[in-house]
Structures are given as C-alpha cells and as structure tokens.
Amino acid sequence: xxxxxxxxxxxxxxxxxSEHTMALYHHFLERFGEIGDISLQATKTMIGLSxxxxxxxxxxxxxxxxxxxxxxxxxxxxxxxCFQKVGQVPGATQFNHHLRLYFKDxxxxxxxxxxxxxxxx
Numbered sequence: 001x002x003x004x005x006x007x008x009x010x011x012x013x014x015x016x017x018s019e020h021t022m023a024l025y026h027h028f029l030e031r032f033g034e035i036g037d038i039s040l041q042a043t044k045t046m047i048g049l050s051x052x053x054x055x056x057x058x059x060x061x062x063x064x065x066x067x068x069x070x071x072x073x074x075x076x077x078x079x080x081x082c083f084q085k086v087g088q089v090p091g092a093t094q095f096n097h098h099l100r101l102y103f104k105d106x107x108x109x110x111x112x113x114x115x116x117x118x119x120x121x
Contacts, residue, residue, distance in 0.1 A: 004033055009042035017062050024067050025059065027104045031112060032057075035119045056118040071097040071118045082111045 014022065032038050032049065039050045047059040061068035076086045076095040085098040097114070101107065107115075 004029055004038055004040065006040045007042050010040050010047050013042060013047055013059075013062060018064055020065050021062050021067060024101050024104065025062060028059075028067060028069065028101060028107065031107050032115055032119070035116055038119075051119050056121075057115075066100050066102045069099045069101065071099065071114060073097060073118070073121070077114070080110060080114075082106075082108075082114065 014025070017025070029038070029040075029049075036051060038056070039052065041048045041050065045060070048055050049057045049059070055072065057072075058070045059067055060070050072089075072094050074093055074095070076088070077083070077097060078086055083097045083099055086095055087098075088095050099111065099114075
C-alpha cells in the first residue's frame with residue numbers, strides 16, 4: 001500500500017471545500033498512490049506533491065467543482081487531449097502542463113500516463 005505523507009498545513013487548503021472537490025482531490029491522490037509513495041507539502045499558495053526526490057505536481061486550485069493541477073516537465077507535451085495549457089517557465093527548462101479535473105473519470109488512461117511520467121522522471 002503506497003504511503004501518502006501529509007504536511008499538517010495542507011489541511012488549511014482543504015477547509016471549507018465542497019464534498020465534490022474533496023472527492024476529486026482524494027481520488028487524484030489515490031491514483032498517484034497506485035504509482036508510488038508521495039508526500040504533500042503546503043506552500044503559501046498551493047499543495048506540492050513529491051515522490052521523495054523531487055516535486056512531481058502541484059494542486060494550485062481547489063474550486064467549487066474542480067481541482068487544478070500543474071505538472072512540471074522538461075519538455076512540452078503538446079499533442080494531448082488533457083492539458084488545457086502548456087507553458088514554459090521564463091528563464092528555465094521547465095514546461096508547466098495545466099490540468100483541470102471536474103470528474104473522477106477525467107483521470108483517464110492518458111492522464112494516468114502523464115502522472116506516471118511525472119513520478120518516474
């Protein structure tokens with residue numbers, strides 16, 4: 001069973017969120033847990049997910065009916081159906097891939113492959 005280590009400050013981001021949003025958030029973490037152990041850390045504005053070696057994703061927004069996730073990759077993956085935006089971080093070799101999840105089924109095979117790629121890189 002994968003281990004999810006959580007920084008206590010993460011709970012502050014989750015306070016008052018809708019049942020739907022919380023279900024999406026927990027489903028997202030569970031799917032990442034299928035890949036391997038993760039740690040969660042709160043920053044000022046988001047929740048970072050790490051695989052023990054590096055940051056693999058950020059939950060940047062917990063909306064009323066969605067969660068917004070950013071995956072950092074070293075190259076842009078433009079030929080996909082899941083990312084709503086891909087942009088290079090100025091002055092860096094990092095490309096942020098923006099994903100918005102509205103339903104549990106939004107984590108389809110394509111999204112799961114990118115989750116695996118983020119974890120394993």
